[in-house]
Amino acid sequence: MFKQVKKRLTFLYTISLLCLLFLFIGILYFLISHEINQKQVDEVNGYFSKEKMDFMEDLYEKKHRGVEYDPNRTIFYYVYNQEGNLRYGKEVFQNLVGQIKKTEGNSSIKRMEWGKKHLLLVKKTLVINGVLYGFVVLGMDITGEEHVIQNITWTLVGMTLFFSLLFAYLGYYFAGQAMIPIKRAFLKQEKFVSDASHELRTPLSIFYGSLDLMQREEKLSAYGLEVLADARAEAELMNQLINNLLFLARSDKKELPLRLENVNLSELLENTCKRFSRRKAESIALITNIQKGIYLRCDELKIQQLISILLDNAFRYTVDGKIIVSLDTRNERLIITIEDTGCGISSTDLPHIFDRFYRADLSREKGGTGLGLSIAKSIVDAHGGKISASSIEGEGSKFIVFFSREK
Structure with a gap:
């Protein structure tokens, strides 16, 4: 019985701790990833604000046509006119432009996987004085940051599982220590009930015998016989109680005999x-x-x-x-x-x-x-x-x- 209680307490404690730790990991993952993602978007937006006029020139500059390959760049971009035709661009991965789908709307932010690379894409419109001239799709390689987030997440998950097992072991040990005085008190009570039930059988048998002898006395009045009958009824109730206590004591000790x-x-x-x-x-x-x-x-x-x-x-x-x-x-x-x-x-x-x-x-x-x-x-x-x-x-x-x- 005590082992089951100890296991149940340890299980509930471990599950509660595991839920709290996973909740903490989820919140931490959200905060870290949101902060990193926001910095990436801010970096791309800052680059656009700085180069916006150059992008306008690229729309109409005859020398700037097609896509240039420059693997040393941090941010790549593609400039499109109003009709959605590509005018000019600089990319860090060859043939990437064919994989970029044009998105609807004035601006958008999305992430995509290209091979083993993770990319951030931001679409920005080229508007001057309320007139739309075209749009730019800017992007950057965020593979390193994604791997950092994944490594942090798996590290936290591993630490969570490790500490959950550690706390489960410690919880099981301390639950056992905490239950020692309870177990002792229970065993003492169990022993008392069992011993008291056994010890009461002897005086109760003597009491039964005394009642039988008194009932044989012819000099007893009707009132005396009535008192004896009440005493026998109470003795039978006491005997039933003793037998029930003995039954439950054996049941607690798993000693209940079954044929x-x-x-x-x-x-x-x-x-x-x-x-x-x-x-x-x-x-x-x-x-x-x-x-x-x-x-x-x-x-x-x-x-x-x-x-x-x-x-x-x-x-x-x-x-x-x-x-x-x-x-x-x-x-x-x-x-x-x-x-x-x-x-x-x-x-x-x-x-x-x-x-x-x-x-x-x-x-x-x-x-x-x-x-x-x-x-x-x-x-x-x-x-x-x-x-x-x-x-x-x-x-x-x-x-x-x-x-x-x-x-």
């Missing part, structure tokens, strides 16, 4: 329902929808105890109405459903009904020790099944038990 055999679950459920139907109130209708011939590999006595707890719970809190018991198979699972039309359970109490000694509101005070549903859940867990409960206050409750056919 597994193939049991006809249909017959077991029908027989248990018949036993309860003999002592039910006339105002309660017991309806069974039990599929025949369903077998389960289980401990028959434990499953019978489980069914008895759920049925007793249904009859205890149903004064007038019906109780429906069903058994069927669905998707390789056996499903036991016990539904009543009793007082129901409030939404506040519903999440806690399987807790030990938990008692719901006063409208459901009908005696008992508050351990029945805890024992039912322990039995289901021991058989690898699942139990769930749903309820609407004032309308009734439904308990569903799932078992796998393999069990």
Whole structure:
């Protein structure tokens, strides 16, 4: 149990840290890339502002025609007239002009890949006194900057994964250290419950014997016999409580003995329902929808105890109405459903009904020790099944038990 809690805490801690680190990387990547990209665009825009008049001259200069190749340039450009015809340009990569698609609009910024190169392209219009003469496509090689951004990103991702593993290990270790005092206290409580339950059996047996001897006395008055009957009823309640505590103590230690055999679950459920139907109130209708011939590999006595707890719970809190018991198979699972039309359970109490000694509101005070549903859940867990409960206050409750056919 403690190992599962420690693993769950470590997993939640690591996932939370991983999400925060990846969020940090995403924000950092956005800020770095935005800053670098903005500087690149500003550099191209600055070059355009500086050379704008030269670009105007290139439109009408007869000597400037075609494209010149100059690999030593930082910024390359292509000058187009109003009709979109290329007039002049200087490029750093041969035959690049054929790969540049003319974009619509007065100005635009885009990035493209050409081979292994990353390029920034900026389109600027040549306008003087409101008259459009043409446009220029300027560009620069940003391969180095892109590689820097990628290297920074992968470095941050690698560091994130490394530190996440490191923090997962440290979190697992420190979670274990933090749970040591909790584990000690739990084990002490567990040992106390187990020892106290065992030790109480002896004086309780003596108490039972003393009650039997006193009942044989002929001189006891009617009042004395009534007192003895009350004492025996309380002793039986105490004995039931001790047995329940011992059951839960063994379940906590994973020492709950199970005698597994193939049991006809249909017959077991029908027989248990018949036993309860003999002592039910006339105002309660017991309806069974039990599929025949369903077998389960289980401990028959434990499953019978489980069914008895759920049925007793249904009859205890149903004064007038019906109780429906069903058994069927669905998707390789056996499903036991016990539904009543009793007082129901409030939404506040519903999440806690399987807790030990938990008692719901006063409208459901009908005696008992508050351990029945805890024992039912322990039995289901021991058989690898699942139990769930749903309820609407004032309308009734439904308990569903799932078992796998393999069990």
